[in-house]
Amino acid sequence: MSALEGVRAIVTGGASGIGAAIAARIVEGGGKVVVFDRTPLDGDTPSLVVDIIDTVAVEKAVAEADTLLGGLTAVVNCAGIGAQGDVTANDDDEWLRVLDVNLLGTVRVSRAAIPILRRAGGGAIVNVSSIAATAGLPQRALYSASKGAVSALTRAMAADHLREGIRVNAVNPGTADTPWVQRLLDSASDPVAERAALAARQPTGRLVAAPEVAEAVAYLLSPAAASTTGIELAVDGGMQALRLRQS
Structure with a gap:
């Protein structure tokens, strides 16, 4: 658990869900965290109320986090929002809103943090993308496009900053x-059946647990991943890679 000692990270979207699990795992591993979220965070973990669609607010918060942490070494871009429907379902305003958060939010935080990491001699950035970036999922056109862009951005950033x-x-x-996901289920006509369907499409037959994603992020932040850059690590119950015969 001490493998993350020395990691001093910003985690966006860290007030709940996957982001909260990531923040907790870094602290458990001996690291330090400042959470960025639109929702104030209860507890001992330092947090800043930040809306990642606001460039000025992001730049101010990243500088403040650097001070609070005693030197920033890592960023986890986890904040994001969802969207449902095929390509005809969402108007321009909704496309711009989702891209503003999922893609440009990642850009804004990374753009503010990279000069700090550069001056410190390096660091690690982990972007939370999605199975929707690599597999065609029904009724997820806008969300898939936003996460596909995050995946492409990840590779470009890895190439640009490797030698730094x-x-x-x-x-x-x-x-x-x-x-x-629970809110999506609650809006379904039959939440129980919808949950079962979502679980069944993953080869493991269950939903992914947030701490499982946090473990993958912890590895990518750790010294054990010193030779790992520009990859997408799937934590998807085998959904992308496996084609099992029905039992």
Whole structure:
């Protein structure tokens, strides 16, 4: 658990779900965290109320986090929002809103943090993408496009900053058991059947647990991943890679 000692990270979207699990795992591993979220965070973990669609607020918060942490070494871009429907379902305003958070939010935080990491001699960035970036999922056109862009951005950032000592990777969760997914289930006509269907499409037959995603992020932040950059690490119950015969 001490493998993350020395990691001093910003975790965006860290007030709940996968982000909260990531923040907790870094602290458990001996690291330090400042959470960015629109929701104030209860507890001992330092947090800043930040809306990642606001460039000025992001730049101010990243500088403040650097001070609070005693020197920033890592960023986990986890904040994001969802969208449902095929490509005809969402108007321009909704496309711009989702891209502003999922893609440009990642850009804004990374853009503010990279000069700090550069001056420190390096660090690690992990972007939380999605199975939707690599597999065609029904009724997820806008969300898939936003996460596909995050995955492409990850590879470009990894290439740009490798020689500065900054590793950039992504994790691609499958459908995870989070408050956001639960809200989607609650809006379904038959939440029990919808949950069963989401679980069944993953070869493991269950939803991904948020701490499982956090473990993947912890690895990518740790010294054990010193030779790992520009990858997407799937934590999706085998959904992307496996084609099992029905039993």
